[in-house]
Amino acid sequence: GNSVTQMEGPVTLSEEAFLTINCTYTATGYPSLFWYVQYPGEGLQLLLKATKADDKGSNKGFEATYRKETTSFHLEKGSVQVSDSAVYFCALSGSSWGKLQFGAGTQVVVTP
Amino acid sequence: GAGVSQSPSNKVTEKGKDVELRCDPISGHTALYWYRQSLGQGLEFLIYFQGNSAPDKSGLPSDRFSAERTGGSVSTLTIQRTQQEDSAVYICASSLEAAGELYEQYFGPGTRLTVT
Numbered sequence: 001g002n003s004v005t006q007m008e009g010p011v012t013l014s015e016e017a018f019l020t021i022n023c024t025y026t027a028t029g030y031p032s033l034f035w036y037v038q039y040p041g042e043g044l045q046l047l048l049k050a051t052k053a054d055d056k057g058s059n060k061g062f063e064a065t066y067r068k069e070t071t072s073f074h075l076e077k078g079s080v081q082v083s084d085s086a087v088y089f090c091a092l093s094g095s096s097w098g099k100l101q102f103g104a105g106t107q108v109v110v111t112p
Numbered sequence: 113g114a115g116v117s118q119s120p121s122n123k124v125t126e127k128g129k130d131v132e133l134r135c136d137p138i139s140g141h142t143a144l145y146w147y148r149q150s151l152g153q154g155l156e157f158l159i160y161f162q163g164n165s166a167p168d169k170s171g172l173p174s175d176r177f178s179a180e181r182t183g184g185s186v187s188t189l190t191i192q193r194t195q196q197e198d199s200a201v202y203i204c205a206s207s208l209e210a211a212g213e214l215y216e217q218y219f220g221p222g223t224r225l226t227v228t
Contacts, residue, residue: 099145101157
């Protein structure tokens with residue numbers, strides 16, 4: 001079946017540092033890939049998505065590229081802020097109605 | 113506008129009791145999903161409703177779990193004879209839906225269930 005594996009946290013880094021969160025997946029066919037973010041005390045929010053190979057999703061300075069050859073969708077941001085402290089979830093959808101398969105989440109802590 | 117709301121936000125119950133968790137989706141959203149997030153894990157799909165179609169119950173972990181959606185809007189997730197392993201955050205999401213299209217799911221804040 002489908003699965004998503006992402007790096008364990010917490011990831012602690014200083015403001016303005018470069019952030020990478022690795023995500024790899026196993027799926028049949030051509031899934032859509034997503035990154036969701038959960039800020040403290042809030043529900044999950046869609047951060048970005050990519051629906052086909054080589055697509056790049058981007059939002060709020062974050063980027064991720066759908067790499068079918070390596071089955072990866074790594075999240076990157078060039079200069080993080082304290083406000084980026086949150087839990088980030090990688091997810092995939094392999095069906096037409098949007099059932100999501102999530103990774104375990106990676107907590108990111110950005111210190112001033 | 114109003115987002116997905118869930119109630120209660122926290123629920124503590126004794127092992128063996130039944131609990132009901134409520135989800136109010138965004139108005140006009142025809143698709144509704146329930147997920148469960150156990151400590152340190154990602155969200156686990158439980159059940160999906162789409163309009164008047166039969167729900168997809170493939171993620172429900174046991175027959176103690178059930179859900180219904182009345183009038184295509186509010187949904188209730190019921191857990192009978194709760195066990196300690198049922199302790200988790202139960203999260204509801206809703207989305208617009210159209211055949212063959214993927215629409216963004218909007219997530220509620222969750223209900224934290226603790227079974228003692």
